[in-house]
Amino acid sequence: MSDAHMSEGRSGxxxxxxxxxxxxxxxxxxxxxxxxxxxxxxxxxxxxxVSAIVxxxxxxxxxxxxxxxxxxxxxxxxxxxxxxPPNFDTGHYLGTDSLGRDLLARILQGGxxxxxxxxxxTSVALVVGxxxxxxxxxxxxxVDQILMRFVDVMYAVPLMFFIIILMVVFGRNFYLMFxxxxxxxxxxMSRIVRGQTxxxxxxxxxxxxxxxxxxxxxxxxRHIIPNVLGVVIVYVTLTIPQVxxxxxxxxxxxxxxxxxxxxxxxxxxxxxxxxEITPRTLILPAVCLSTTLFCxxxxxxxxxxxxxxxxx
Amino acid sequence: MWAYFTRRxxxxxxxxxxxxxxxxxLMRLAPGGPFxxxxxxxxxxxxxxxxxxxxxxxxxxxxxxxxxxxLQGDFGPSFKYKDFSVTELIGQGFPVSIQNGAAALFLAVxxxxxxxxxxxxxxxxxxxxxxxxxxxxxxxxxxxxxxPLLALIFGIWLRETMFALPVAGWNNGALPNRILPVIxxxxxxxxxxxxxxxxxxxxxxxxxxVRTARAKGLPFRMVVLRHAFKSAMIPVVTxxxxxxxxxxxxxxxxxxxxxxxxxxxYFVQGALNRDxxxxxxxxxxxxxxVILLNLFVDLAYAWLDPKVRYx
Numbered sequence: 001m002s003d004a005h006m007s008e009g010r011s012g013x014x015x016x017x018x019x020x021x022x023x024x025x026x027x028x029x030x031x032x033x034x035x036x037x038x039x040x041x042x043x044x045x046x047x048x049x050v051s052a053i054v055x056x057x058x059x060x061x062x063x064x065x066x067x068x069x070x071x072x073x074x075x076x077x078x079x080x081x082x083x084x085p086p087n088f089d090t091g092h093y094l095g096t097d098s099l100g101r102d103l104l105a106r107i108l109q110g111g112x113x114x115x116x117x118x119x120x121x122t123s124v125a126l127v128v129g130x131x132x133x134x135x136x137x138x139x140x141x142x143v144d145q146i147l148m149r150f151v152d153v154m155y156a157v158p159l160m161f162f163i164i165i166l167m168v169v170f171g172r173n174f175y176l177m178f179x180x181x182x183x184x185x186x187x188x189m190s191r192i193v194r195g196q197t198x199x200x201x202x203x204x205x206x207x208x209x210x211x212x213x214x215x216x217x218x219x220x221x222r223h224i225i226p227n228v229l230g231v232v233i234v235y236v237t238l239t240i241p242q243v244x245x246x247x248x249x250x251x252x253x254x255x256x257x258x259x260x261x262x263x264x265x266x267x268x269x270x271x272x273x274x275x276e277i278t279p280r281t282l283i284l285p286a287v288c289l290s291t292t293l294f295c296x297x298x299x300x301x302x303x304x305x306x307x308x309x310x311x312x
Numbered sequence: 313m314w315a316y317f318t319r320r321x322x323x324x325x326x327x328x329x330x331x332x333x334x335x336x337x338l339m340r341l342a343p344g345g346p347f348x349x350x351x352x353x354x355x356x357x358x359x360x361x362x363x364x365x366x367x368x369x370x371x372x373x374x375x376x377x378x379x380x381x382x383l384q385g386d387f388g389p390s391f392k393y394k395d396f397s398v399t400e401l402i403g404q405g406f407p408v409s410i411q412n413g414a415a416a417l418f419l420a421v422x423x424x425x426x427x428x429x430x431x432x433x434x435x436x437x438x439x440x441x442x443x444x445x446x447x448x449x450x451x452x453x454x455x456x457x458x459x460p461l462l463a464l465i466f467g468i469w470l471r472e473t474m475f476a477l478p479v480a481g482w483n484n485g486a487l488p489n490r491i492l493p494v495i496x497x498x499x500x501x502x503x504x505x506x507x508x509x510x511x512x513x514x515x516x517x518x519x520x521x522v523r524t525a526r527a528k529g530l531p532f533r534m535v536v537l538r539h540a541f542k543s544a545m546i547p548v549v550t551x552x553x554x555x556x557x558x559x560x561x562x563x564x565x566x567x568x569x570x571x572x573x574x575x576x577x578y579f580v581q582g583a584l585n586r587d588x589x590x591x592x593x594x595x596x597x598x599x600x601x602v603i604l605l606n607l608f609v610d611l612a613y614a615w616l617d618p619k620v621r622y623x
Contacts, residue, residue: 158598160561168583169342272460286457293452
């Protein structure tokens with residue numbers, strides 16, 4: 001609107017009457033933000049949309065489903081006490097594990113752990129990575145040097161070894177686990193955000209914000225971070241599956257969540273020991289884990305195509 | 313360029329020192345010790361054991377001692393494998409891990425690059441989609457699922473046929489014992505390398521110098537092999553640096569599943585047993601490997617990309 005007014009003013013008075021009509025029409029045309037454009041592009045990507053729906057359904061089932069399952073994940077069916085095939089009379093819709101616990105209830109509970117770790121650890125990585133990256137990129141100079149050297153050093157450290165030591169040292173603590181995983185995953189995030197910030201830093205609107213007296217922290221929070229969000233969202237969707245995989249890996253080695261709680265990785269480890277008798281106990285959690293990872297990866301790829309107009 | 317590499321090597325020393333220090337004090341924070349058993353030892357024996365291994369000294373003194381020994385190349389005795397030094401254990405385990413890792417990496421490059429290149433050259437064809445679906449499957453089905461499944465197929469279902477393969481043990485490195493672990497370790501790498509190769513080759517084929525080469529009338533095959541391929545390999549080489557880390561962690565899983573006597577399994581067992589020196593030894597080795605391989609990646613970089621200059 002303001003642009004239109006300015007051009008009207010410049011072009012002189014003789015155009016003012018027909019233009020008023022045109023302006024009314026222009027006001028009817030709805031503006032589309034970058035985000036709406038991206039969302040529209042995403043909607044046309046069938047693989048990404050299906051993945052998003054599958055993920056929502058899976059998360060919903062994992063968190064709400066246990067209410068409808070007659071058994072809880074830690075309850076032992078003393079009438080069975082072995083890996084029994086599915087039986088609708090006893091309420092074990094997917095059978096039981098080798099201790100007689102309901103497999104469906106355990107898979108759902110494992111899914112809760114995987115989704116929670118995925119989201120919480122990625123949030124840790126997100127907050128730390130974006131803060132460090134944006135600060136380093138925007139401040140430049142010595143701050144940038146110190147922060148990025150630190151990231152370089154961390155990259156050279158086999159962090160997986162430290163996570164394992166941490167999990168052994170402090171016991172299998174759920175909160176510690178997602179903190180530790182998050183602190184590993186923030187490194188790449190900070191590099192990406194820093195790169196984006198460097199290109200944004202010299203744009204006019206940042207200069208304008210500075211000229212009007214904005215503080216450094218304010219400019220980072222109000223102007224830099226919203227503008228790097230697109231790239232960050234793509235990376236977040238691709239980090240969540242990595243985190244879920246890392247958690248399952250730890251659980252597989254027996255370092256993840258504490259029994260009787262379980263996770264998909266722990267279920268796979270248990271199932272692998274009995275696979276020649278009951279392949280079901282290995283295959284079912286493996287299918288759940290792989291489907292989730294598959295969907296997150298497809299969604300991430302779809303978001304990248306949608307938010308990165310360069311590749312269209 | 314030499315100045316650059318000497319500087320990098322000098323940065324490696326403080327990095328290693330940080331790794332050693334953090335790992336040392338983290339391990340010592342752990343509740344319990346290497347000599348805890350289900351039936352507790354009498355206090356006198358425990359005191360003697362601790363004195364024998366120097367664990368009765370103040371922690372900072374143990375740390376200084378450890379660093380001093382390390383400088384002389386002595387990783388100390390293992391607390392759990394009696395009569396073995398950590399150097400001996402690593403000497404036994406490392407060849408197993410490195411052979412598997414190198415074979416897996418070789419296989420991954422051998423299969424992954426052609427797969428990715430084929431997908432890129434036939435972009436959006438059926439073959440492309442098929443290759444990329446396979447690659448995605450390799451990424452989302454983790455090692456610790458593929459391992460047991462392969463063991464189930466080749467060890468149990470096919471055990472009466474000629475395709476039967478041993479699913480556990482090392483058997484002094486007999487070839488059949490290596491097949492399943494190496495395949496299992498290589499699968500995710502094949503997938504990643506194929507995806508990276510495809511993306512990067514597609515991008516390179518769109519550049520102006522490739523168009524120029526084609527406009528000159530060079531056959532397409534020459535354009536790809538002579539002009540596009542080398543610079544398309546840069547992201548692949550970059551990936552090989554972090555890949556070594558995956559290789560190290562992957563070998564923990566593979567060695568646990570297939571019962572191989574490599575360092576990955578020593579590490580997990582050692583951490584659970586509070587075998588301080590063994591865990592430290594493997595961590596230091598892993599960190600050195602990562603630093604060294606990243607350096608090699610940088611070297612390869614300079615060779616592939618003439619724009620890269622190290623000052």
